[in-house]
Amino acid sequence: MAQELDAVDARILDIIQHDAGLSVAEIADRVGLSSSPCWRRIKRMEEAGFITGRVTLLDNKSLGLNFEVLASVKLALPSRENLEAFERMVRDWQEVVECMTVTGAVDYMIHIVTTDMHAYDNFLRDKLLGSALVSDVQSRIVIRVAKRTTALPLDLVEDVRKSSST
Known part of the structure; x- marks a missing residue:
């Protein structure tokens, strides 16, 4: 991995991959940072390619795409x-x-x-x-979807596991 992620980075990624609509202030509050350092971390992760975009997930059934x-x-x-x-x-x-x-x-x-x-x-x-x-x-x-997520298993990322255990 070109750039390492620490446990705070991983927590930020986990939060925004579950709800990209949160403000930087809300994310910062959840990870125990002030807004500016949190925003800098998010920007760094975008520039490094860890964050490739932000989307709104739609419910296909509600839209008639059954x-x-x-x-x-x-x-x-x-x-x-x-x-x-x-x-x-x-x-x-x-x-x-x-x-x-x-x-x-x-x-x-x-x-x-x-x-x-x-x-x-x-x-x-x-x-x-x-x-x-x-x-x-x-x-x-497809008859039924038992699980559908866009969230990646961040606990499996080697650098994050190392920084969490120290």
Whole structure:
């Protein structure tokens, strides 16, 4: 790790990854700092790349986006050019909320969120299978989400564990 994180940095990261809407003063109060040093730590972590952005999480069900699919995608020819072309295509598809290159019998796992089975069928036919790059798609419909979080397990970060134990 280029820059080390201490226990206070980790606490700040944990707080903002659970609620990015808090003010610097609220964060500072929770970690026992005044606002200025807390703000400097946050700025340093942004500049170091530990913090890459802040977002508001939305509830897909409340918005009528009730249909989720995990799809395994195999490319017809997984060359460097085709991998890059597929990844460019996927970035433009708003239904795809995650796309990961994986090991094994397929090339990608993608997470699709849409309104219903018919909308997914259209996405599958028109976009995924409509691309000459794709040779096979195996779809897994999400029945229930047992856990969903964007929070990273900061207790596993080596530098944080060292500074917490001293």
